[in-house]
Amino acid sequence: MEALGSPKAWSSPEEMSSRYRLFRALMLLLGRVFLGFTVHGEEKMPRKGPLVVAANHTQYLDPVYVCMAIPRRLQWMAKKELFAPPFGAFFYFIGSFPVDREGASRAGLRSAFNFLRRGWALGIFPEGTHRTEEGAREARSGTALLAVRGGAPVLPVFIGETPGLRGRLRGERLRVYVGSPITVDATLRGREEYRAVAEEILRVIYALPEERERAAS
8 A cells, every 4th residue: 555655655756556557457457348448638648747637526436537547646635534444545545645624624735735746646626526416516726726836737637427237238438538738827826716727627627528529520
C-alpha cells in the first residue's frame, strides 16, 4: 500500500509501482472484455509535470475508471469517511488521501499542493461527490484553486455510463473522453472567480462526448 507520506509514494510522479501497474492492467483487461471500455483522446494527456485531472462523477467506480483511462499514477482527494475499514486500504492503494469536508480542509489542500509541486497528477471531481440525482450541476471552486496555486493545467475527463448486460449485448461501451489541457489564469483570486472558472471547466467536461461526435462526423 502506497500511503501518503511514504517514500514510495513521493519518489517518482511518473513511475507506477509494479502492483499498481498490474492492478491497472487487470482492470483494463476486465473493462475491455465485460464493459467495452474505450478511451478517446488519451494522446492529449501531458505525460510529465503537475496536472489536475478533473472528471464528472455519477458512479461509485469513477475513480477506478479514471485510473484505467489515464496512464499516469494519480493521487486523489477523497472524503475521510471513505477510509473506514475494510475499504480504506483500497483507497490508499489507488492513490487517495483523506480530506475533512466538514472541518478545516487546509491539511488536505497542503497535501494536494505538495503533490502538484513535485510534479504529480492529481485527480479531483469538480462536483465534489458522485451525483445521482437529476438537476443543475454545480462545481466547487477547488478545481481552479488547485490549478492556480499548484501551477498545473486542468485535464477535463468525461466518464460515460456503465452499460448493463443488455446494453453490452447491443454493443454499448463504457466510453471515457479526454479533452485538451486547460490553462487557468494564474491571476485569479477569490472564491467567486475560482468558482466561475470551475463551472466553465465542468461545462467543458460534459461537452466532451458531443465534441467527439462532431469531430468524427
